[in-house]
Amino acid sequence: MTPILFALPGNEAMTAQLSALSGWEQGSLQVRRFPDGESYVRYHSEVKGRQVVLVCTLDRPDDRFMPMYFAASIARDLGAASVGLVAPYLAYMRHDAIFNPGEGITSAHFARLVSGVFHWMVTIDPHLHRHHDLAEIYTIPTRVVRAAPAISQWIAANVPQPLVIGPDSESEQWAAEVARGAGCPCIVLEKIRRGDHDVEVSVPDTERWLHHTPVIVDDIASTARTMIAAVGHVRKAGLPPPLCVAVHPLFAGSAFEDLQASGVASTASCDTVPHSSNAIPVASLLAPALADMTGAAA
Numbered sequence: 659m660t661p662i663l664f665a666l667p668g669n670e671a672m673t674a675q676l677s678a679l680s681g682w683e684q685g686s687l688q689v690r691r692f693p694d695g696e697s698y699v700r701y702h703s704e705v706k707g708r709q710v711v712l713v714c715t716l717d718r719p720d721d722r723f724m725p726m727y728f729a730a731s732i733a734r735d736l737g738a739a740s741v742g743l744v745a746p747y748l749a750y751m752r753h754d755a756i757f758n759p760g761e762g763i764t765s766a767h768f769a770r771l772v773s774g775v776f777h778w779m780v781t782i783d784p785h786l787h788r789h790h791d792l793a794e795i796y797t798i799p800t801r802v803v804r805a806a807p808a809i810s811q812w813i814a815a816n817v818p819q820p821l822v823i824g825p826d827s828e829s830e831q832w833a834a835e836v837a838r839g840a841g842c843p844c845i846v847l848e849k850i851r852r853g854d855h856d857v858e859v860s861v862p863d864t865e866r867w868l869h870h871t872p873v874i875v876d877d878i879a880s881t882a883r884t885m886i887a888a889v890g891h892v893r894k895a896g897l898p899p900p901l902c903v904a905v906h907p908l909f910a911g912s913a914f915e916d917l918q919a920s921g922v923a924s925t926a927s928c929d930t931v932p933h934s935s936n937a938i939p940v941a942s943l944l945a946p947a948l949a950d951m952t953g954a955a956a
Contacts, residue, residue: 659708661742661952664701666714666726668932672746673713675941680948682711689725699728706737709952711744712776717908717931719749723771730775740777740955744944746930747906751785752878769795777955780947782930782940783877783905787828799954801947805905805928805940806832810839812926812938813873817901821870823847823861825888833875843870847891861895871923872900879904879927882913889920899923907933 663680664687665673677684685703692698710733714726726743733741750768769792772779778799784792792800813820813836824833824846837844845862861867874888885902892900899921907914907927914935917925926937 661709661711662703662705663711663713664729666712666722666729669713669715671932672715672929672941675939676713676744676945676948679941679945687729689729697725697728699725699732701732701736705733707739709955710738710741711948711952712741713744715746715931716749717747727771727775734775741775742951742955743772743776743779744948745779745781746940746944748781748784754788766795773797778951780944780951782928782944785878799951801951803943803947805943806835807839808928808938808940808943809836809875809903813840813842817871817873819870820873821845821867823872823874823888823892823900825874825876825884829876832877836875847888861892861897864895864897867897872897873903874900875903877904878906878908880908880910880913882909882917886917886920889922893921901926903927906930907935909933
């Protein structure tokens with residue numbers, strides 16, 4: 659019997675794409691709130707003996723987590739053979755260190771909760787900085803899918819004479835991967851520190867790139883401050899208005915409007931998180947990973 663997919667609220671489009679690509683059934687899951695704010699979850703499709711796959715991206719995780727946790731727990735109660743999670747965006751990964759007394763490493767606590775109810779997880783480009791591998795905090799099998807191939811393909815098809823720009827040194831390896839896939843050059847903004855409070859950011863070899871289309875790429879756009887600063891540096895260097903591309907378009911508060919007002923030509927994002935900027939679908943990258951994970955869990 660083939661696996662069965664269920665969409666948590668807000669994940670219907672991604673789940674439909676995965677269903678079409680895999681040929682798997684898309685089940686019916688009811689999720690609603692009681693008047694007091696508590697969550698109600700009910701399966702309207704049979705899950706006993708089935709491999710259940712829940713699709714739930716985890717932006718605004720505090721709102722999304724309880725329905726997801728209940729859905730996984732109830733599927734196990736109902737006799738599901740296994741319960742897997744597709745989380746295109748994985749939350750709390752930036753909380754990977756203790757910076758002040760009294761804090762905790764909440765990425766590890768979140769991982770413990772997820773690992774307690776799921777048998778496996780697939781995600782796209784989680785923020786791996788101080789944690790170098792999800793296995794350091796997750797005790798279930800995980801698969802990390804790279805968004806770079808989809809971004810590269812989109813740039814090659816939509817941007818004339820692209821120049822991929824990494825906004826800082828941490829982005830260098832990732833930006834270079836995107837550029838290789840798109841068959842275009844790549845640069846990284848350079849920081850020149852003249853003192854504790856005097857830091858200049860420059861675009862290397864400015865004259866060489868005047869006739870290219872700058873494409874600033876970053877993994878997570880939350881406040882968008884990194885992208886907005888990069889746009890300012892690119893424009894100050896005399897380059898054309900850049901395109902901005904984000905893997906995970908979180909865009910908290912007015913961040914998207916602020917970015918659009920900063921002098922960008924346009925903004926595109928992967929559909930890991932539903933947003934008006936979505937232009938780069940990633941379901942085709944996720945589908946093979948799902949097939950591998952369900953095959954291993956069978």
